[in-house]
Amino acid sequence: MTTELSDTTLSADRIVHLTDQLAALPHLRPGPDTDALFGGLVQAVLATPDRQAGDVLAHPEVHRRKDAIRDLSARGETALEHAWAEHIGTAPDARAALAAFPYLDNYRRLTALEARLIAHAGAGTPTSVAVLGSGPLPLSTLGYAHALDAPVVGLDRDATAVALARRVAERLGSANVRFEQADAADVALGGYDVVVLAALVGETPSAKAAILRRMADVMRPGALLLARSARGARTLLYPPVDLAAMPGFEVLEVVHPTDDVINSVVVARRAA
Structure with a gap:
């Protein structure tokens, strides 16, 4: 003791x-x-x-x-x-x-895990994916486009982040991706098979819960939600998703990595 x-x-x-x-x-x-x-x-x-x-x-x-x-x-x-x-x-x-980016392998392992979870959820091959909070260095967005072989739209409320993301994708010759400025608080999501909620969207658990409630109102029934979360001491770095505060979603799977990939992953389906 x-x-x-x-x-x-x-x-x-x-x-x-x-x-x-x-x-x-x-x-x-x-x-x-x-x-x-x-x-x-x-x-x-x-x-x-x-x-x-x-x-x-x-x-x-x-x-x-x-x-x-x-x-x-x-x-x-x-x-x-x-x-x-x-x-x-x-x-x-x-x-x-x-x-040379020091965290490249972490991004690749996490997006590969998430792509497997999407496939395991029985979504088949999605025809449209949106990433809320894609950021200026859109490695996850590019990773989804490659792993899922589907068009992916990266959405971010910051115009500078969107411009940088477009430039990175162009320089890397990435296909099947585009980036738009949009806020999670009012973006339309009804046209997507899969919506990803980035870890930094929603600065606190309560803010994240409010965004998830809004997403449930605008996502189409049957669409998949993939939300990055955290558990244990890792919640000091990223706000966790409160599974009890997800009305309108059926939680399908929650995965907590135990290696140096920090984020947990929540997969849910928008209820009919």
């Missing part, structure tokens, strides 16, 4: 220390200091076993910083994607530049 408590305290103290160091930085653009701190924070979260996660999350100093940690994580990921999208969009060899 003493060892367990000590491990919990050590994990919490490391998360708090790294969070405070990140919060003190003048910006979150990629660089040696920023990369090292975010890498340390991610590893501290991944190293926290599920049996300790509740105690770590309840630690007073961690709990007090919970919203700040998610905000730092979201802003850091956005800055990272912007920087790499600009690099890939201007590099002499775009594919070589993409190959």
Whole structure:
């Protein structure tokens, strides 16, 4: 018991220390200091076993910083994607530049898992896929188009992200994808067989639940929803999907990776 408590305290103290160091930085653009701190924070979260996660999350100093940690994580990921999208969009060899992206394998493994889950859900080959929150570096959107062999529309509310995503797709010679500016709060989704809700859409569990309720109103019956979520200590980095707050959807499967792929995946069908 003493060892367990000590491990919990050590994990919490490391998360708090790294969070405070990140919060003190003048910006979150990629660089040696920023990369090292975010890498340390991610590893501290991944190293926290599920049996300790509740105690770590309840630690007073961690709990007090919970919203700040998610905000730092979201802003850091956005800055990272912007920087790499600009690099890939201007590099002499775009594919070589993409190959150097440090999290490329994580994206590929996660989108491959999600494509298998879509197939397992009995959706057949979708004819239209939408990704809400496709971001400036649209690796998931490009991955779905390749794995599902279907046209995919990346949707993002940020005009700069859309422009960067278009440039990246063009430079990589990606087919079957297009990008449009749209907000999850009012976008029409009735024409899609599969709709993906990115991890950073909905900054809190309650905000994500509100978006899911709205999606249930506009998705067609029978369409699949794939929502990225998180479990345990990983909820410090991404807000989880509350399975009890998904009216209008039938939850088909929930997968929680145990490796360095952070996001969980929820697959649901829009009820008839």
